[in-house]
Amino acid sequence: MGEPSHNVTVVALLADPDAPTEAARRMARVLPDRLAERTGGRRFEFEVVSEPFSGGTEDLATVARRTVDRGQDEKWDVVVALTDLPLHSHGRKLVMEVSHEHRAALLSLPSLGGLRLQRKAERAVEEAVLSLAGAQGDEAGKAPHRRGLGRFTSRLAPVHPAPVGAEEPADLRYVLSGPRGYLRMLGGMVRANRPWRLVPGLSKALAAALATGAVATVNSTLWSLAAALDTTRLVIATVGSIALMIGWLIIDAHLWHRGKGDSPEARKRTTLYNTSTVLTVGIGVFVCYVGLLAVNLVWALFILNGQVFASLTRTPLHASEYWTLAWFVASVATVGGALGSGLESDEAIRAAAYSKREQERRRMLEDDTDRSTT
Secondary structure (H helix, E strand, O other): OOOOOOEEEEEEEEEEEOOOHHHHHHOOOOOOOHHOOOOOOOOEEEEEOOOOOOOOOOHHHHHHHHHHHHHHHHOOEEEEEEOOOEEEEEEEEEEEEEEEEEEEEEEEHHOOOOOHHHEEEEEHHHHHHHHHOOOOOOOOOOOOOOOOOOHHHHHHEEEEEEEEOOOOOOOEEEEEEEHHHHHHHHHHHHHHHHHHHHHHHHHHHHHHHHHHHHHOOOHHHHHHHHHHHOHHHHHHHHHHHHHHHHHHHHHHHOOOOOOOOHHHHHHHHHHHHHHHHHHHHHHHHHHHHHHHHHHHHHHHHHHHHHHHHHHHHHOOOOHHHHHHHHHHHHHHHHHHHHHHHHHHHHHHHHHHHOHHHHHHHHHHHHHHHHHOOO
């Protein structure tokens, strides 16, 4: 890796495909001006390189070594790697590690949580670049000043410095700790999977749910049932139908993660992955449910006749009846959607439920399992 110029510092953002690359491109537009302002006019040029540098491994040392090697192959002054892979260091969840010797940093985006991810990532990269580029002016011939990322850690609690081994290339490392750290990592993993993409990704299941809802709305038996249900039973029907859909998708598409080790760390990691899967699918299914509720309500307003409804249910057709029927039918339609999801291929469901990086990780685990059984 080349020595930084006194006039221009070239910063490479080495990003995994998909969400990390999108985040890196936004950073490349806003960080040069912010860094110049903080360094008294020093110029920074950003280059975004999108490639799966973390592919095929979950090992922190391997990913860090690839980052350093990639930087040494180019003429960049600083390289910062962005990955949506949740990394671990000695049983703790890694946020970022920095190597001043190699002017390289590695940032795990899921560790930043699910809220204000772009702002947090920009702040982390900004602080790392300032430290790695020697923005405070190192004297010639002296070792680079290992400046901590104080602003980064103070605003992103529960992020804390962690010890680094003497044989490791990094000299600064930040990890998550405690229950808040666990929740932050979990939120980041769910966000990386983008659960809202589950809705358009399950076309056959949605078609089955919409068809079920359309037929159920004009079924007089369901009119009578809906009119007799109180709020408690409607809530139970909602929870039950959503839980059925979540369970069906996870089981049918083999989304449940089975850990390869029996160590406490391996079990914790397995629990983390499975919890993120349940939340990802759950949020996607809930969005589907709300959409079905809205469609059924509009369909009921259009198709129902007040006199016919009253003659069959002995209940006048008011706004509350429209709402109750649409609510109940949404639960029935969700069950129909669960059955319709069986027509989807496992790959289609995984593509809808997971980020590209997570799909790759699961394919790697399946290949390892297949090789171990042959």
